Amino acid sequence: xxxxxxxxxxxxxxxxxxxxxxxxxxxxxxxxxxxxxxxxxxxxxxxxxxxxxxxxxxxxxxxxxxxxxxxxxxxxxxxxxxxxxxxxxxxxxxxxxxxxxxxxxxxxxxxxxxxxxxxxxxxxxxxxxxxxxxxxxxxxxxxxxxxxxxxxxxxxxxxxxxxxxxxxxxxxxxxxxxxxxxxxxxxxxxxxxxxxxxxxxxxxxxxxxxxxxxxxxxxxxxxxxxxxxxxxxxxxxxxxxxxxxxxxxxxxxxxxxxxxxxxxxxxxxxxxxxxxxxxxxxxxxxxxxxxxxxxxxxxxxxxxxxxxxx
Amino acid sequence: xxxxxxxxxxxxxxxxxxxxxxxxxxxxxxxxxxxxxxxxxxxxxxxxxxxxxxxxxxxxxxxxxxxxxxxxxxxxxxxxxxxxxxxxxxxxxxxxxxxxxxxxxxxxxxxxxxxxxxxxxxxxxxxxxxxxxxxxxxxxxxxxxxxxxxxxxxxxxxxxxxxxxxxxxxxxxxxxxxxxxxxxxxxxxxxxxxxxxxxxxxxxxxxxxxxxxxxxxxxxxxxxxxxxxxxxxxxxxxxxxxxxxxxxxxxxxxxxxxxxxxxxxxxxxxxxxxxxxxxxxxxxxxxxxx
Numbered sequence: 001x002x003x004x005x006x007x008x009x010x011x012x013x014x015x016x017x018x019x020x021x022x023x024x025x026x027x028x029x030x031x032x033x034x035x036x037x038x039x040x041x042x043x044x045x046x047x048x049x050x051x052x053x054x055x056x057x058x059x060x061x062x063x064x065x066x067x068x069x070x071x072x073x074x075x076x077x078x079x080x081x082x083x084x085x086x087x088x089x090x091x092x093x094x095x096x097x098x099x100x101x102x103x104x105x106x107x108x109x110x111x112x113x114x115x116x117x118x119x120x121x122x123x124x125x126x127x128x129x130x131x132x133x134x135x136x137x138x139x140x141x142x143x144x145x146x147x148x149x150x151x152x153x154x155x156x157x158x159x160x161x162x163x164x165x166x167x168x169x170x171x172x173x174x175x176x177x178x179x180x181x182x183x184x185x186x187x188x189x190x191x192x193x194x195x196x197x198x199x200x201x202x203x204x205x206x207x208x209x210x211x212x213x214x215x216x217x218x219x220x221x222x223x224x225x226x227x228x229x230x231x232x233x234x235x236x237x238x239x240x241x242x243x244x245x246x247x248x249x250x251x252x253x254x255x256x257x258x259x260x261x262x263x264x265x266x267x268x269x270x271x272x273x274x275x276x277x278x279x280x281x282x283x284x285x286x287x288x289x290x291x292x293x294x295x296x297x298x299x300x301x302x303x304x305x306x307x308x309x310x
Numbered sequence: 311x312x313x314x315x316x317x318x319x320x321x322x323x324x325x326x327x328x329x330x331x332x333x334x335x336x337x338x339x340x341x342x343x344x345x346x347x348x349x350x351x352x353x354x355x356x357x358x359x360x361x362x363x364x365x366x367x368x369x370x371x372x373x374x375x376x377x378x379x380x381x382x383x384x385x386x387x388x389x390x391x392x393x394x395x396x397x398x399x400x401x402x403x404x405x406x407x408x409x410x411x412x413x414x415x416x417x418x419x420x421x422x423x424x425x426x427x428x429x430x431x432x433x434x435x436x437x438x439x440x441x442x443x444x445x446x447x448x449x450x451x452x453x454x455x456x457x458x459x460x461x462x463x464x465x466x467x468x469x470x471x472x473x474x475x476x477x478x479x480x481x482x483x484x485x486x487x488x489x490x491x492x493x494x495x496x497x498x499x500x501x502x503x504x505x506x507x508x509x510x511x512x513x514x515x516x517x518x519x520x521x522x523x524x525x526x527x528x529x530x531x532x533x534x535x536x537x538x539x540x541x542x543x544x545x546x547x548x549x550x551x552x553x554x555x556x557x558x559x560x561x562x563x564x565x566x567x568x569x570x571x572x573x574x575x576x577x578x579x580x581x582x583x584x585x586x587x588x589x590x591x592x593x594x595x596x597x598x599x600x
Contacts, residue, residue, distance in 0.1 A: 056408050058415070107590055109407045110348045114541050115590045118583040121538055125580035136576065237534055241419050244412060279427055286419035293412050294399040 006172060010165045017161030021154045030157040034225060036266035037160040038218050042239065043246035043258035044167040045214030050244070051252030052180060053207045054187030055104060059116030060243040062123045063093045063212050065234035067219025072133045072229055075141055082159065082221065089220030090213040097212020101205035108190070117240070124235040138230025141223040156225050163221075167214045171255040174210070183207055184253070238282060242269075245289040251301030260300055318450050320571040321564055326452070328563025329460030330525060332467050332556045333518040334536060335543040337511035340470070342541075343550025344487040345504055347396065348407075351414040353533035353540060354421035355385065355512050359519020360434075360528045361425060367436040374436045375462060378520025382513040389512025390505050392417070397501060418533065425530035433527035441524065459521035464556075466517060470510075471552045483507045487550060535579060542586035 021030070042060065049055050067089030074080040074088055100116060107115055128136040143152050174180045182203045185193040194200045223229045242265070250261030265285065272281040296303055334356055341349040362381050363374035400410045440454040474480040482503045485493045490500045522528060543562055547554035562582055570578040 054408060056411055103591060110342075110411055111545075111590055113411055114350075114545075115587055118538050118542075118586045118590075121583040122580050122587065125577060125583075128576050129574075241415065244415065248412060277427075279423055282419060283423040283427065286416045286423060290413060290416035290420065293409050293416065294395070297409055 006169070010169050013165050014162055017165075018158055021149050021158040021161075027151065027153060030151075030153045032267075032270040034153070034157050034160050035270060036263060037157070037164045038222075039242060039246060039262040039266040040164040040259055041160070041167045041214060041218040042243050043250075043262040044164075044171050044255070045211045045218065046243040047247040047252055047255075047258040048171055048174060048214070049207045049211040051247050051257070052174065052183040052187065053204060055108075055204070055207075056113045056244070057100075057116050057211070058113050058240050058244075059100070059120045060215060061235045061237060061239045062116070062120035063096060063215035064219040064222070064239050065120075065127070065231070066093045066096055066123065067216030068222040068229060068234045069127055069133055070216070071220045071223050072139055072141065075223060076132065076139070079144075082224065085223075086159075086163070086217055086220040090217040093216025093219070094209045094213035097208040097210070097215075098205060100212070101208035104204050104208070105201065120235060120237075120240070124231050127231045127235070134229065136231060138228055138233075140228050143224050143227060152224065156221055159221055163217055167217070168255055168259060170210060170214065171258075175255050179203060179206065238285075241282070241285055241289065242266075245285050245292075247299070248289060248297075249292050249299055251299030253298075254301055257299050257301045264300075315449050316571060317568075320567045322450050322452060323456060324564030324567030325560055326456035326460040326563070327525075327567060328560035329463040329556075330456070330518075330521050331463075331539060331543060331563050332559035333459070333463035333514070333521055335540045335547070335555050335559055336466060336470055336552070337514040337518070338540045338544045339547065339550050339552065339555045340483075340514070341508055341511040343544050343547070343555075344483060345507055346487075347393070347504070347508060348411045349414055349508075349511065350411065350537060350541075351392075351418040351421065352511070352515060353536035354418045355388075355515035356519040356522060356536065357425060357528060357530060357533045358421060359385065359516040360523035360532075361429060361519075362516065363520040363523050364434045364436055364528075367438075371437075373438050374520045374524050375438075375458070375517070378517035381516040381520075385516040386509040386513040389509040392512065393505050393508035397504070418537075422530050422533055429530065431529055431531070433529055434523070435527040436523050438524065455524055459524055462517065462521055463559075466514065467552060467556050470514070473510075474552060479503070479506055538579070538583040538586055542582045542589065545586060546589050 020033075042064065045063075046057060046060055049057050070089040070092045071085040074085055080088070096119075100112075100119065103115055104112060127133060133139060147155060149155050149158065174183070182193070182198045182200075185196070185198050186200045186203060190200055219234070222234065226233070246261035246265050247258040248261070249265060250259065251257030265288065268284060269281040272278075272284055292299060298305070334353070337355075338349060338352045341347045341352070359378060359381065363377045366372040366377040367374050396410060396413060400413065440458055442455065444451050444453040446452075472480075474484055482493070482498060483506070485498070486500045486503050486507070493500050493503070522532070539562065543555060543558045544550075546561070547556075547558035562585065565585065566578045566581045569581045
């Protein structure tokens, strides 16, 4: 795909999203659609670090919640508009990403993953004890009147369409450039890549920062979406397993993998939540994740390639 | 206001809890510390042990710790099966690190969600004659519901230590952790040895779970709190050193107890994860490195 074609498709998706937001259909569809699109952003962001660079991040909730709580803070403090919340949430999470990037100097593989998990819990403890953003009780956020489409959920849906396009475009550009090739070189063998002159530290810092930024961006509209933010929902470990499972199901080596995984698994979860129970949908994620990692570690994209190869 | 009584009580409670933490961490010390199998699902198996103790206690009135001991063969079998699946899917293909980690993370969720589908998300507790009683020594209260798990935890630690240093299979496990190839050249089968070790690790979870439900009520998601504790203790304890695990468990128990007493219980969880982060960032070999 050429660069121009890619941009055209991206703009087309945004236009389609705006058109869909303007339709008069069941409002629940926008609620569900928002969550699925949010997972497209999260899965794509996770994959930039986890799939391209091979550093498995269990700390997705930390980044997501940091974006959400940055937004809560700015709403409490200055009633900042949504675009400010998104940019600020992204930047704060990007800083955290830069921090864990330096952690990769000492920690690899399993130890990196456990450290990110620890990071998430430590941050949660701080938020629980920080009363300005609601502490453990949580905080209620009052939405301003919707600037477009007459309904806030529709508006946030359209915003999430744009953010999803942004995230996927970023992943697509990284994959096509020397950065993507450098990242996959260090994923396969970090020492060998370093010896061949790949600037591994700079690339890792880039990957963790971008990944953190996009995760924060995904979390920033969250307070307006749920209107009630509490630490145990914002720091939910469900985000960690979903962020992991979606790219694994789709395929971690290409930009389309996380998108496929997020759409399939996100939709399945929404359907299961409505028709059966919200606990069962986590069971589905766990079972599907284990099944894929055991039976089809290359994901659906890998399966499709193998079929076409025959 | 600072009070020496408060401090003494906090330290004693911390040491008692530390003995129990050692029991929870032994399985991970064995599987992750010695054998490099990233068994992040261990806390979930511990909770299964808690629920087994709860079911036996509430339906037949069996003592929770007795249940924990009786269930060890079943847990051993479960552990052996999980390891065989892990081995066939990842280790044999040489892709264990990241995918194995993801595998165990998935197993953690499956176990946890299955428990909450079966038992709901209410807090469950057990009854035993020693729960609720305590003795008072010079102003320091010692609760039996903490003392009993601590003693059992210490016995488990001792048993595992003796097993690893004195018995044939124990030495074989140490040998696998040192040099897998050399073991194979001696005609032993590292996969079989690792299966046994993993089975023992999960069997320890049965007893540890029984201790957990003796100390405090549990819900299926309690396992999430223990991931950080267990790995903090394993890393600090020097990855597979049994004595180091006990020392690190005691340290963490006391640190958490002091934090909870003087700053409030909502901070105590940050202690274990904070110590873990520091340990990983500053000295990944742990305080008692091999």
